[in-house]
Amino acid sequence: MTDTLVRKIIHCDCDCFFAAVEMRDDPSLSNIPLAIGGSSDRRGVISTCNYPARKFGIHSAMATAHAMKLCPSLTVIPGNMEKYRQASAAIMAIYADYTDQIEPLSLDEAYLDVTGSTLKDGSATLIAQEIRQRVVEQVGITISAGVAPNKFVAKIASDWHKPDGLCVITPNQLEAFVLQLPVKKIYGVGKVTTAKLLQMGIETCADLRTFSMAQLVDRFGRFGKRLYELSRGIDDRPVRTSRERKSISVEHTFATDLPDLACCLEKLPVMLTELAQRFEKHAEQREVAGAVIKLKFSDFTQTTVEQSASECPLALYQHLCQEAWFRGKKAVRLIGVGYRLQPKNSQQAVQLTLID
Amino acid sequence: MKFVISREALIKPLQLVAGVVERRQTLPVLSNILLVAEGDQLSMTGTDLEVELVGRVQLDEPAEAGSITVPARKLMDICKSLPDSAQIELTLTGQKMVIKAGRSRFTLSTLPAAEFPNVEDSPESFELNVLQSQLRHLIDQTGFSMAQQDVRYYLNGMLLEITENSLRAVSTDGHRLATSVAEVDTKGPANHQFIVPRKGILELARLLQSGDEQVKLVVGANHIRAHAGDFTFTSKLVDGKFPDYQRVIPQGGDKFMLGTRQELRQVFSRIAILSNEKYRGVRLSLTNGYLQVMANNPEQEEAEETVAVDYEGDTLEIGFNVNYLLDVLSIVSSEVVRFTLADSNSSALIEGLDDANSLYVVMPMRM
Numbered sequence: 001m002t003d004t005l006v007r008k009i010i011h012c013d014c015d016c017f018f019a020a021v022e023m024r025d026d027p028s029l030s031n032i033p034l035a036i037g038g039s040s041d042r043r044g045v046i047s048t049c050n051y052p053a054r055k056f057g058i059h060s061a062m063a064t065a066h067a068m069k070l071c072p073s074l075t076v077i078p079g080n081m082e083k084y085r086q087a088s089a090a091i092m093a094i095y096a097d098y099t100d101q102i103e104p105l106s107l108d109e110a111y112l113d114v115t116g117s118t119l120k121d122g123s124a125t126l127i128a129q130e131i132r133q134r135v136v137e138q139v140g141i142t143i144s145a146g147v148a149p150n151k152f153v154a155k156i157a158s159d160w161h162k163p164d165g166l167c168v169i170t171p172n173q174l175e176a177f178v179l180q181l182p183v184k185k186i187y188g189v190g191k192v193t194t195a196k197l198l199q200m201g202i203e204t205c206a207d208l209r210t211f212s213m214a215q216l217v218d219r220f221g222r223f224g225k226r227l228y229e230l231s232r233g234i235d236d237r238p239v240r241t242s243r244e245r246k247s248i249s250v251e252h253t254f255a256t257d258l259p260d261l262a263c264c265l266e267k268l269p270v271m272l273t274e275l276a277q278r279f280e281k282h283a284e285q286r287e288v289a290g291a292v293i294k295l296k297f298s299d300f301t302q303t304t305v306e307q308s309a310s311e312c313p314l315a316l317y318q319h320l321c322q323e324a325w326f327r328g329k330k331a332v333r334l335i336g337v338g339y340r341l342q343p344k345n346s347q348q349a350v351q352l353t354l355i356d
Numbered sequence: 357m358k359f360v361i362s363r364e365a366l367i368k369p370l371q372l373v374a375g376v377v378e379r380r381q382t383l384p385v386l387s388n389i390l391l392v393a394e395g396d397q398l399s400m401t402g403t404d405l406e407v408e409l410v411g412r413v414q415l416d417e418p419a420e421a422g423s424i425t426v427p428a429r430k431l432m433d434i435c436k437s438l439p440d441s442a443q444i445e446l447t448l449t450g451q452k453m454v455i456k457a458g459r460s461r462f463t464l465s466t467l468p469a470a471e472f473p474n475v476e477d478s479p480e481s482f483e484l485n486v487l488q489s490q491l492r493h494l495i496d497q498t499g500f501s502m503a504q505q506d507v508r509y510y511l512n513g514m515l516l517e518i519t520e521n522s523l524r525a526v527s528t529d530g531h532r533l534a535t536s537v538a539e540v541d542t543k544g545p546a547n548h549q550f551i552v553p554r555k556g557i558l559e560l561a562r563l564l565q566s567g568d569e570q571v572k573l574v575v576g577a578n579h580i581r582a583h584a585g586d587f588t589f590t591s592k593l594v595d596g597k598f599p600d601y602q603r604v605i606p607q608g609g610d611k612f613m614l615g616t617r618q619e620l621r622q623v624f625s626r627i628a629i630l631s632n633e634k635y636r637g638v639r640l641s642l643t644n645g646y647l648q649v650m651a652n653n654p655e656q657e658e659a660e661e662t663v664a665v666d667y668e669g670d671t672l673e674i675g676f677n678v679n680y681l682l683d684v685l686s687i688v689s690s691e692v693v694r695f696t697l698a699d700s701n702s703s704a705l706i707e708g709l710d711d712a713n714s715l716y717v718v719m720p721m722r723m
Contacts (some may be wrong), residue, residue: 003594319507353531355533
């Protein structure tokens with residue numbers, strides 16, 4: 001181990017990206033509650049909303065109809081993906097001026113590894129400042145950035161002074177920052193895990209540290225090891241320039257609920273065709289390792305069923321769909337079908353079949 | 357309802373009947389067993405709606421007649437925990453079943469007997485008497501190849517085929533197949549095929565004794581019923597078309613390897629340790645007089661062993677899931693086994709040299 005291993009990671013995250021692009025192009029939208037998403041009469045969902053809308057409790061993935069209830073004056077406009085893609089490409093081009101170690105997480109979010117950079121005297125803080133300034137000037141939207149020695153803390157930091165903020169956690173501040181961190185800020189700790197942790201008397205990473213790795217693994221499985229490490233500010237995940245896809249899926253929310261299982265099964269063939277088409281692009285690097293089906297019922301509860309399989313015929317999805325449906329036995333508003341993927345390995349053995 | 361029974365008389369049939377009851381149930385009454393006392397006989401029934409098992413026990417003293425259902429697992433756990441020599445008294449008091457033995461006393465909840473579902477009967481089409489040991493042997497020889505939770509639901513069971521004076525069992529999971537045949541008295545020409553679900557086969561096998569007692573099989577359109585001693589077993593049949601096993605048995609093999617079963621089994625078990633944990637592939641390389649077996653895993657660890665076998669011919673390299681080979685080698689009773697092979701993409705036929713009744717087909721792996 002040498003101290004040259006201290007890394008400098010910047011996490012850049014656009015502030016309400018889709019909404020920001022729309023507000024840039026039509027400033028009259030800037031100060032009113034605005035959301036991008038499907039319309040409520042077609043049972044759309046919100047994909048992004050601006051800060052005035054967030055004050056009403058609106059957030060992404062919320063049904064538009066519900067959002068309209070929270071804020072009747074909400075302006076909902078359909079998204080323009082092409083425009084967002086262009087804006088995203090322009091932002092990524094700015095990042096590329098500083099490092100080639102870029103890991104895009106989505107159109108509006110990316111990790112940059114600037115370890116060893118000589119630009120700006122090697123100061124990640126100055127690089128982040130300049131990136132933020134250039135994005136405002138050249139693309140016309142604001143981004144927030146977090147600078148830290150690893151991805152875990154960088155991501156939390158970018159959210160710290162959002163919107164239009166910069167938060168730097170130096171290696172010296174890392175310990176204090178992590179100690180006071182509420183566990184629910186850890187990526188992957190949702191409602192259920194938070195409740196479980198609370199039950200154990202754990203609210204912050206400092207609390208987490210009082211538990212041994214064995215205790216956490218016993219309670220949380222593999223995620224326990226991660227909790228153990230993260231609570232100590234340890235995160236060695238590298239910035240991956242080419243992201244490996246772990247799954248691929250097709251989802252559809254239906255204009256009217258599907259009343260029964262038969263109607264759900266009827267929708268599968270078309271969705272699977274679309275899934276197969278979408279997979280083609282990735283077929284060279286990835287192979288299918290399993291089938292996943294997701295059903296969201298009329299009452300918004302959802303369930304997923306998955307099975308590992310190297311081939312995923314319609315019959316398998318019918319089987320999984322049936323299993324999923326029986327968990328709710330209700331009308332269905334959304335179906336998702338997907339493949340679990342794994343790296344293709346030409347060395348890997350293939351069991352030949354006796355009977356198809 | 358009231359009766360007294362010794363722990364010794366109760367425990368074995370109770371365990372068999374309770375074995376049918378699934379741990380997780382949708383219907384509360386399905387986690388119960390039905391107790392019916394009449395005269396000096398007690399009958400116990402467990403069901404999961406697919407498989408039903410009725411066990412009958414003789415009582416020393418006539419019972420106060422009655423019928424009721426009680427939680428299967430709790431009753432079994434209570435009876436198991438009592439001393440070997442215990443006399444157990446069961447009395448239905450109101451809606452509770454009171455169990456007394458020595459100074460122990462238990463009160464179990466009940467559900468009315470009327471709520472207990474019985475597996476519907478279908479008109480029977482034919483009967484067959486076979487030795488319990490014969491049927492048990494057929495199941496043992498082939499059962500391991502049944503699929504588990506395959507979407508091709510008809511593979512999650514065993515095909516039984518009855519032709520004149522012969523009873524054949526076939527199971528396959530799509531990668532390998534096992535079949536075994538026994539000579540039986542069908543009292544004339546016969547031609548029946550039906551699929552018994554996996555759970556039915558496993559429960560039936562638990563019931564069968566190794567001696568020379570008979571089991572009477574009664575097969576209907578949708579059910580099979582087996583009468584064996586004090587037990588009556590009923591299973592739904594799987595409605596589906598089983599693959600034609602005859603087409604799957606390879607005919608074109610021209611390469612023969614003879615080896616000692618135990619020796620091969622030991623070699624494969626050793627090499628298996630370093631095969632890929634998920635795919636379980638091993639490479640076989642056959643040359644005159646020798647079989648070399650090799651495996652490696654993603655950690656780049658390797659195992660390799662050479663064993664003398666009876667083989668003459670071209671060199672052949674072929675890969676297999678080692679578990680499939682071990683399953684066969686564990687069940688065959690002959691001292692010497694024969695592998696019949698064609699090429700690295702074609703199935704292997706495996707037989708015990710002294711047993712013409714059982715055949716095993718294993719598809720290779722491409723590796």
